[in-house]
Amino acid sequence: MGLFTKDIKNMDDLFIHQLKDIYYAEKRIVGTLPKMIDKATSSELKQGFEKHLNQTKNHVKRVEQVFELHGVAADTVTCPAIDGIIREADEVASDVDNKNVLDAALIAAAQAVEHYEITRYGTLIAWAKELGAEDCADLLDQNLEEEKEADEKLTRLAESSINRAVA
Ligand SMILES: [Fe+2]
Ligand SMILES: [Fe+2]
Structure with missing residues (x-):
C-alpha cells in the first residue's frame, strides 16, 4: 500500500491512506461478488454472497461517511493486496470443473477477502x-x-461443501 511514501507524515495521514485503501478494496469487492454469485452452485452459497454484496455496498457508504466525518474527500488508492486476492480467486474458480469443489474454492477465496478486510x-x-x-x-x-x-457463515458453508465434495 505504499506505506513509506513521502506523503505520509503522521498518524492522521496514515489513517487516511489506509481508509483510501479499504475504500478501494470495498469497491472492488462490490464489482467481484456478482461474478462469484454467478459461479456458485449451491443455493445457500449464492444467497450468502448476495447478502454480503448488499452489506458490502453499505460498507462503501459507511467508509464514505468516515471520510466525511474526518473532513477529507472520499478517494481511493490502489490496493495491490486485494487485487492479488481477487485475481487468485478468478484463476482458481476458472480452473475447477467439479461443482462441489468449485464451491469449496469460491468459499476459500471469499474467506481470504474477509480476512483481509478484518x-x-x-x-x-x-x-x-x-x-x-x-x-x-x-x-x-x-x-x-x-x-x-x-466469515463465520463461510466457515459453516465450507464444512458442508467439503462434505459434499469428498462424498
Ligand atoms: Fe466489506
Ligand atoms: Fe466482506
Whole structure:
C-alpha cells in the first residue's frame, strides 16, 4: 500500500491512506461478488454472497461517511493486496470443473477477502481511537462486525461443501 511514501507524515495521514485503501478494496469487492454469485452452485452459497454484496455496498457508504466525518474527500488508492486476492480467486474458480469443489474454492477465496478486510478494519479502528475519532471507529466497527459474521457463515458453508465434495 505504499506505506513509506513521502506523503505520509503522521498518524492522521496514515489513517487516511489506509481508509483510501479499504475504500478501494470495498469497491472492488462490490464489482467481484456478482461474478462469484454467478459461479456458485449451491443455493445457500449464492444467497450468502448476495447478502454480503448488499452489506458490502453499505460498507462503501459507511467508509464514505468516515471520510466525511474526518473532513477529507472520499478517494481511493490502489490496493495491490486485494487485487492479488481477487485475481487468485478468478484463476482458481476458472480452473475447477467439479461443482462441489468449485464451491469449496469460491468459499476459500471469499474467506481470504474477509480476512483481509478484518485485518484492515481492526487496524483502522485502533488508529481512529488513537486519533480521538470515536465516531469514525464506531462506523468502522459496524463494517468489521459484518465481515466477521460473513466469515463465520463461510466457515459453516465450507464444512458442508467439503462434505459434499469428498462424498
Ligand atoms: Fe466489506
Ligand atoms: Fe466482506
